[in-house]
Amino acid sequence: MTENDGDAAPLAELMTATTELGAALRELIEVSVITTADAGEVAAAADLVRAATARIGDARRPVSQLPRLDDPSEGRRVFNPVTGIANPMAPPLVVRADGDGVVAEATLGLAYEGPPSFVHGGMSALFMDQMLGSAAGAAGLWGMTAHLELDYRGPLPLQTPLVLRARVESHEGRKAHISGTIALASAPEKILVEARGLFVMPRPEKQAAYFGAITDASGRHAPPRRPGDATALRPA
Ligand SMILES: CCCCCCCCCC(=O)SCCNC(=O)CCNC(=O)[C@H](O)C(C)(C)COP(=O)(O)OP(=O)(O)OC[C@H]1O[C@@H](n2cnc3c(N)ncnc32)[C@H](O)[C@@H]1OP(=O)(O)O
Structure with missing residues (x-):
């Protein structure tokens, strides 16, 4: 899955298991904020979660080391907090090229709540930040x-x-001006958030x-330098 993986099979297994863990945790996060279970049940669930943490918590990578499952050259960042399929904080957004920009769809649960029944504004900013970065990547830029x-x-x-959209408006030298929007999928013309x-x-x-000490899982120097490094963009 990365250039230097001698044996792809265990890595594929790890991808399956890690994705499954991400999905299970995502469901747990949503249920933890929506459940009406009583205190005893909630406390028992907390014990189970602590046991799960203990099971995998001793083996950790340093912050300077990219995950084994990542392939920045392919745009694969499995733990990205917006697009990462294995990060339970991520909805995850599946960002794809569309026309002269990028698009993604999302349906957000109560874990993303700000005002009652509505999305937290900071979450919109997070998603727009990523979408704008993805638009840069789709245009062959990064920053x-x-x-x-x-x-x-x-x-x-x-x-x-x-429905979330973003596109590069202009770029010059090291700078790119990028815009984005969020709307209801059922009313895409009525823009609710503009970035x-x-x-x-x-x-x-x-x-x-910033990135001089970053390595891949094998210890090779792996600074971000290509568009996909910053975006996790899926091909159209
Ligand atoms: C890279 C991998 C990322 C993967 C995840 C992607 C997720 C989405 C993206 C992110 O979340 S990135 C994380 C949040 N951002 C940061 O932490 C960046 C913090 N800021 C910096 O490190 C520096 O300010 C920065 C690298 C952005 C720029 O520093 P530089 O020294 O390279 O540029 P410089 O300050 O010389 O500015 C270059 C040009 O940009 C302009 N500029 C810079 N900051 C500006 C600003 N804030 N507002 C307006 N103009 C700005 C600046 O005026 C100048 O314009 P001119 O060339 O026309 O003179």
């Missing part, structure tokens, strides 16, 4: 968010299909300072 602004024109209802961002490819000395 870090330097500026991000949002207008919230209407609340996003929970448990309702949403505008400036993404900047860090100057070389900053890239070295």
